[in-house]
Amino acid sequence: MYDKLRNYVTILLMKRHIDPAGDFGYLSEPAVYLDSACQSLRPQPVIDALGEYYTSYGSCGERVKYAWGVKVDEQVEHTRELVLKYLKLRSKDYFVSFTLNTTYGINLILSQIKTDGIKKVMTSDIEHNSPFLATITFAEKHQIPREVMTRQDDGSINLNDYDFTGALVVVNSASNIDGRQLLNLNDLIKAVHRGGGIIIIDAAQAMAHLSTILEKTEADAICFSAHKMYAPSLGVIVMRRDLLPRIQTSFIGGGMVDDVTSENGYLLSADHPDHAYTKFEAGLQAWGEIIALGTAIEWLTEAKKSSRVEEYANQLFQILKNTPGINVINQTPTPTISWYHEKLDAHLLAEALSDQGIMTRSGYFCCHYYLDKVKKYPPLVRMSLGLHNKATDIERIADVLKRIG
Numbered sequence: 001m002y003d004k005l006r007n008y009v010t011i012l013l014m015k016r017h018i019d020p021a022g023d024f025g026y027l028s029e030p031a032v033y034l035d036s037a038c039q040s041l042r043p044q045p046v047i048d049a050l051g052e053y054y055t056s057y058g059s060c061g062e063r064v065k066y067a068w069g070v071k072v073d074e075q076v077e078h079t080r081e082l083v084l085k086y087l088k089l090r091s092k093d094y095f096v097s098f099t100l101n102t103t104y105g106i107n108l109i110l111s112q113i114k115t116d117g118i119k120k121v122m123t124s125d126i127e128h129n130s131p132f133l134a135t136i137t138f139a140e141k142h143q144i145p146r147e148v149m150t151r152q153d154d155g156s157i158n159l160n161d162y163d164f165t166g167a168l169v170v171v172n173s174a175s176n177i178d179g180r181q182l183l184n185l186n187d188l189i190k191a192v193h194r195g196g197g198i199i200i201i202d203a204a205q206a207m208a209h210l211s212t213i214l215e216k217t218e219a220d221a222i223c224f225s226a227h228k229m230y231a232p233s234l235g236v237i238v239m240r241r242d243l244l245p246r247i248q249t250s251f252i253g254g255g256m257v258d259d260v261t262s263e264n265g266y267l268l269s270a271d272h273p274d275h276a277y278t279k280f281e282a283g284l285q286a287w288g289e290i291i292a293l294g295t296a297i298e299w300l301t302e303a304k305k306s307s308r309v310e311e312y313a314n315q316l317f318q319i320l321k322n323t324p325g326i327n328v329i330n331q332t333p334t335p336t337i338s339w340y341h342e343k344l345d346a347h348l349l350a351e352a353l354s355d356q357g358i359m360t361r362s363g364y365f366c367c368h369y370y371l372d373k374v375k376k377y378p379p380l381v382r383m384s385l386g387l388h389n390k391a392t393d394i395e396r397i398a399d400v401l402k403r404i405g
């Protein structure tokens with residue numbers, strides 16, 4: 001009986017290795033989902049992992065000694081380990097905390113970081129509103145200068161144009177507009193550190209398909225959203241341990257406290273190196289979602305080995321480039337492609353595409369400054385691919401776009 005079960009599991013794993021899209025069998029056939037840059041769909045193993053938590057051992061972690069809670073603790077710790085393994089980082093250098101999303105993580109750090117030695121805050125022009133607005137608030141709150149750097153067409157920054165002395169830098173590693181990557185990320189990190197600065201990376205758009213740019217990074221903190229990498233809605237902070245002394249904890253809650261006295265108020269378990277993650281984990285955590293993230297990372301690691309996303313991105317890029325009236329923003333094909341039509345409104349196009357079962361985003365994708373103020377583009381249509389997409393989806397898109405006049 002055991003051998004039969006093992007063979008069955010082996011067959012399932014082989015199936016997933018050959019065709020990751022097979023784990024999205026719950027999708028109705030006409031549906032073509034092209035908004036993975038906002039939120040990726042979840043493969044069946046991730047859905048099953050979340051369901052198993054709720055139906056088999058759905059208890060608290062960190063606070064209890066009974067068997068369910070012990071299992072929760074083991075699974076959550078396993079997810080922390082998987083995050084670091086995925087990024088090829090060492091636990092002696094980094095720790096992992098869970099939050100709500102990338103926006104929350106960035107704001108949580110900026111709201112608690114000590115400003116000693118920080119002379120200015122810097123971001124770039126193609127940022128999502130998350131870091132862009134957070135750096136505005138930070139600069140206003142602490143009355144320090146703020147500088148917006150220009151990103152090149154290839155996503156890099158001309159480092160010779162900027163002085164990083166005492167700078168707090170918050171930038172993305174990949175854009176949610178067109179997937180362009182910060183190609184000289186490591187050089188930027190070194191430049192910031194040479195100037196005695198701190199660098200925080202918005203990795204929301206890189207973690208699913210462009211994560212190699214983040215491997216073995218020496219950034220001070222990395223923030224990303226699990227729901228953009230085939231996991232449930234969740235945020236993650238990966239932080240260097242040596243940045244901890246720069247964090248002045250002000251967001252306090254259960255899970256962070258060892259003891260409370262009338263004189264001392266509270267003692268934080270985060271002061272212990274083994275519990276550094278609690279520095280950003282006030283209150284009860286989303287245990288099921290964290291556990292399912294672990295499953296998502298394991299699934300994604302295998303699924304990427306047979307991914308056809310890059311192939312489909314090349315095909316979609318060529319289809320769009322060759323469609324009369326369409327202007328593609330991307331310089332090169334990526335899983336995220338944005339464009340506008342010379343005559344047709346993007347929002348009307350998105351509605352028309354939806355009528356044909358093709359789901360896209362339209363507008364400025366929370367990048368108002370760059371797209372509207374700098375480039376002065378009209379509202380755009382964005383098509384972002386994921387591991388659920390199939391060859392028939394690309395064929396369907398090509399057929400529908402032929403009808404655009």
